[in-house]
Amino acid sequence: MKQLYILLVLVFGFSTLGFSQDKKADSLQLLLQQETKKDSLRVRRLLDVAYFQRTSDTKESGPLLEEAISISRELKDPFLEGVARRYLSQHYKRLGNFEENLREAIRSVELLDSIGASKQERMLSNSELAVSYQASNYLDRALEMTLRNLEEVKEDPVTPAKGRYYFDVGNAYNHLEDYSKAEAYYNQAISICEETNFIPGKMLMTGTLAAMYRVQKKYDAAKTKFNIALPYYTEIGDKRSIASVNYQLAMMESMQGNHAKSIPLYEKSLELYEEIGALYYRKQINQKLFVAYSILGDQNKAEAANIIYNETRDSIDSMEDRKRIAEMRTKYDTDKIAAQKQAAEARAALASEESKRNRNLLIGALIIAGLVFLSLLLYLGRIRATKKAELVTIELKETQKRLALEKQYRDSELKALKAQMNPHFIFNALNSIQEYIILNKKDLAGDYLGMFADLMRKYLRHSDAGSLTLQDEIESLQMYLDLEKLRFEETLMFTIEVSEEINKEITRIPTMLIQPYIENALKHGLLHKKDNRKLWITFTQKDNATILCSIEDNGVGRKKSAVLNSLSQKQHQSFATKATESRLDLLNYGKNRKIGVEIIDLFNEDETAKGTKVLLTIPTVTA
Template identity: 30%
Template sequence: MFKGYFYLFFLLLFIKGNITLAQDSVIVYRTLDSARTLPGDTSKVDWLIDKGKSLGRYFDKRGMENLFFQEAITLSQRIKYTRGIFNAYIETGISKRNKSEYLLAADYHQKAVKYAEEAKNDLWLCNALNNTGVDYRRMDDQLEKAFDYHFRALQLAEKINDVRNICIAINSIGNIKLSTDKYAEAISHFEKALELEKQSKNSLGVAINLGNIGYAYQGLGRLDLAIEYYKKSLAVNQQLNNSIGLAICYNALGSAYKEKKDYARAHEYLNKALEVNGNVDDKVHIAESYLNIGKLWSLQGKYDEAHKYFMQCIDLCQTWRFKYLLMEAYKAVADNYKAKGDFKRSMEAMEKSLVYKDSLLREQSSLAWAQTQAVYEVDRKDNQIKLLEHDKQISELRTKRNVVYTLSMAGFVLMLAIGGFFYIRHRNLETNKQTLQLELRSLRAQMNPHFIFNSLSSIHRFIWSNNQEEASDYLTKFSRLMRMILDNTQYTFISLNKELESLRLYLDLEKLRCNDVFDYQITVAEDVNEEEVMIPPMIIQPYVENAIWHGLVHKSGKGLLEIAISVKGRTLTCTVTDNGIGRKKAIEIKEKKGQTHRSMGMKVTEGRIDLIRKINNTKEADVNITDLEDETGKALGTQVKLILPVEFIF
């Protein structure tokens, strides 16, 4: 009979949960419907951001994009509302961080940094820098980058005397020091933050910093002092009636007393943590308490008692799918069985722990891959919006020009025939030029996905080969290069220094990808000002790629790639020389492998050069390829000479 009541209880909970879910969905979508009736101005942007924050938990629980924030970003960009774009990026980044999507969170917050810098708003910039620092602090291998962002925020916050951001930056730097076991430095930062929080009468900030000081003293082995600070933090959290803060303090006190081998008090505080966790929505804290109490019983040799708590932790984790805690719990069960001498069950539990560990590693790899693709998609959409706005402005200017033409023809009837003739001629020339420009943009769009696909394949290979350090290094450099490509390729011409910067980053990635089988050298003539000379973006890269993959990777011994750039008049000459196997040998290798297709990057670039020649009405744009040989006819490599018309900023 008890079993029947137990089943009925959970059935009622399930029905209640589904009713709540349905009610939440109705509220969200009714709110979205009401948004469509609002005028598309700055007030609507602010309203969307407020609603996105108040309904954020609905989207976070379901792993969905916050539709209000996304609409706020789109509308802000359309009406050029900088404050709205900044706030929407900040809140979207926080939402991503709450779902542990730290790479995406950092990308959104870096965009907020950019807008704050453009707006020259120091308070915005402090906020964006601190948020970006927190994102990187959550990534275990990005602590140095996190420190740089928080340090910049601290300097700026002190300059404008913004106490809130000073406290956040100092506390975050202290946590970074704590993570790297620099406990004395951590204490120094936490004490500064504590004093500022007291002056600001921010009780929650006081509680947090008191607890952090306790963690640092525990790291130094000064347990009595750690316990003193934990109790001070506990007292403040009791005044605030902060359940999460109370649970953290009780767990910390239990951990400290466990180290002192005062098991009675350790049990007392861990049980209090378990009791307080009943008031916290997130069940992960209850599971942690069960696990800690089980470990404490195991230390005292009471293995059966420990096993009960371990199993309670496992049952809860399986219900809520806490894979990390399942891995830790089964490992603790394995240690418990081992201490009892039951090695068979110990091995079975350890195997289950390893299964969850492998599952977590696969999820982390998939998450990194998915977030990288998402960063690319977000940046691509932002650039599309900018291009649409640019096209809209051109269309408006063209409309105004046509109105002027119409009024002029009406006023000067005598010049009607002559004016009409020149107008039609001018329009045809403009149409032809715009057609060529669109074809050129289309060719650039073909080339960039070609390069990005190859790079993503390399990241994929690193991840699946479990080469995490190289994957992380490659992923960081690739994200930077991808951002640069997305920025550069929306323009017909970019400065030479930007082209060379992206080329160097590309070469670094290819060296890493090819296990450092070649070196490269880029030489620019002394009379060339790299910032003034303007060239088409990504015009050199395909020839460099061809030299690497068809010449240098097949060479025995270290390869060398030399790039020399000079400018004469309004013509740029770029010479790409490699000491690879030569074109003849490369063709033989391709034929043996059954590869007969031409490089897409080379084909697209040839089309670009042909269009550049037509647009500029010049024969100077050209590509010459020379096979380098010694006196006996032995291949010494290949030289490509690329000749292009250039523009100048001034």
């Protein structure tokens, strides 16, 4: 999903397109109607009209560009054909057809390189090819090409074109997820556009920077940038860009759980994409509308969106099938013509050599039969191979879809468990505050409530994150144990130690992982002791990618705790324990390095229990 999140559109075209948007429509169409002769001038008019329609009538550009390519081939003009194929590559990109986008971009570069076209034209086609490589996930090739383009213009005067090449490098780093470098190149490109007063380029680059912020989950910054670009696109009537911005804003609302807000944005985007004939985005948006309506409980609209999604997907697949069949028919007709030509030549040879008629006739018949039989075998083999490849491709796509759905389900399940674990501690804390109030211990209630509020703020800050630094985790545990110490009336002693070889500021671990085990130590081990309650928490480095957390208490031990809980009719399993076990299963799902838990019962020399130790083996995670 990642290759579809940035708006990749061309900023620059022919210098002849310098008129206002309102005047261009009528004047260009009039010029095209006047140029009926199939020559280079008509090709240029076709390219001008197609370039103008790229933002308003995208689906109308395709036939114009196909005609431009056809005329260029008849004229044997590789320069015009190369430019026309670059425009056609951009057209396919806007429709979301990235396979055709890449094919046409490669052909454009080959044609312009073969004739030694001007530096500007070659670099424009190279730039388009770099964008196509990105869309097709050839990211290293894209970066290499954009850096080479930029190196050629670094010493050139400041122009909008120069800003475009900085923008291309930013896109390449963006796709490689090197966001700091991408942001630097984007900002430099925007500065060049501001310096040259090139507003279209500035708006495009601002929107792309906003899309990158969305991927980084910097939603406020992303929304700010999108809302800078959206009025401009609305003013010039750029339907595709308006649709894309609304789509990006809708996805951010969905990611933040604001599904009701996301739906109008999705619908606005869908309306515009349908106007310009972008089937790919019609499919994608209806899939997301299905999810949003399902979450909000509107099953009728969800089912309607799902029906449109399936119809669009089938339509796209059908278009690809028709294209493959047309190619097969062309090949068959070519083979058939060749066979007929050979038959005619054989008959002419028989007529010129009457004396050898019988022998030549037999030889000719055998040759024709062999060729037909061989052609039939090759043709049938090709059909079988094509069908087999199609079946493999379909099975692969279905497997990828199933795995993606499983991942979404497990991610949502994981978030639900985290959301359930936080209220569990809140319930216990509020019970303690209530107890102090009932006993008229106002000072203790006030202290407890203050510390509780600080801890809640910290939990809320990390609630949406999948991981946090070890320093943040230790601070949360310190505050939590201070609260519990107050509840235990100062009879609880605890220590938290971290090995010097661990960098607490950069080491990251999953959120809400350690606290439930500390809660169990307090509830089932130390709660049953009257005094001298002690708890030791230590963090040591096991290896470069793993830390070891030890939680040891001097409580009554698990066996006695179970007996005491049984006597008090507390025979249900702790919620925190069940939630933690479920969460561990989800965190470990599909991972090579898994979180390990080992519980050790501690005994004195006389075999009496002296506490419990829990060892957590925690693989560190990246931000």
